[in-house]
Amino acid sequence: MAANPMYQFNVYRIGPEIKIGDVDLSFTNASLFMVVSSILIFVIFKIGSKKNSLVPNKIQLLAELSYTFVSKMISDTAGIKAKPYFSFIFSLFMFVLFCNMLGMIPYSFTVTSHIIVTFVLAAFIFIGVTIIGFIKHGFGYLKLFVPSGVPMVLLPLIVIIEIISYLSRPISLSVRLFANMMAGHTMMKVFGGFVVSLGVVGGWLPLSFSVALTGLEILVAFLQAYVFAILTCIYLNDALNLHH
């Protein structure tokens, strides 16, 4: 075990090397945790939706509460028109949440602490939302960049700012999640390293910090998944109900 706090983010190959042409598609520890998260979500919700009892048991209650939670989140932010995208946002929220939470288990790997993963998700959302916007409103979707009630003099500047802010959406969305996860895990590793280096005498203070940080990180893991999902809803709202 290296003392380097960044060691935990290393990606390494598990099993054989898979190469298609020049492209390396090997199964790594990151892949393992993605697959485990997906399977875990599927199994939990499959069990939770299996029985149709009037008074739900615990796992059914969990599934139904998650369902209503995400459903309410979508209808609050994006309205009734966003109903067809419910499955996607639900899957996204659950996937990010489970990747974050599985990352909280010691010696596990946090999928969302890699910028490439969060960026691919954010880019997919960005492109998808942009396509939906153009399909729903045609070129009228460009009105998103022209806010109403702005003086003509300022308009070119505002439009440029709006376009930049729109284009930076996938970056801010992905970096927010990635940076939060990486910073939290690095900090915990640093404090863990302090515990080891200070030993039995002085290690208690960083240990208590580590304990507190674990609680905080679990909160952050949930919160960042929520923020990721709700920002997706807000972007979707912009594309569906054009009233900037």
Next chain:
Amino acid sequence: MRIDLFFKSILFLFAASACAYGAESGGMPQLDPEFWISQIFWLTISFGFLFVFLSKFVLPRISENLENRKSQILENIEMAENHREESEAKIKEYEKIIEDSRLKAKGIINDAKIKIKSEINLKKDALENEINSEIVLAEKEIEDLKKRSPDKIQKIAIDTSKDLLKQLIGADINQSSISAIVEDLSKKGRDKYYGV
């Protein structure tokens, strides 16, 4: 949240610089593109399958369960409402029956009262008539007695005075003279007592 992020970024910078100093592997593994394609590939596969399975097999079921529960609850509420209405109707019916019977009882009592009253009146009248006729008879008798008594008294007075005189003086006195005296006296007395 902002403060938290601020502290984290400071610590992150600290940690990043610390590992940049001591790292033989070279900084952040996130920026090493060796496994980027692999991560994108596996992300697409796992998330894609998750999305498809959830939207095909799981979410419709959960939605259906929720709908079923909702409709079941609504149904139950409706049924309870129906029962309540029914019971309320029953209560009204019951109250109506009670009210009806009360009215009936009142009518019966009133009828009985009227009947009794009329009967009493009839009997009273009959009794009064009887009493009146009795009174009339009695008055007549009294009147008769009144009429007849002076003569009788006169006769008795004559007889007694005759007997008294016979005893006192031992001689028969003429009946007619005694009666004249008695009549004279009784006339005075009658005036005095009877006011005739």
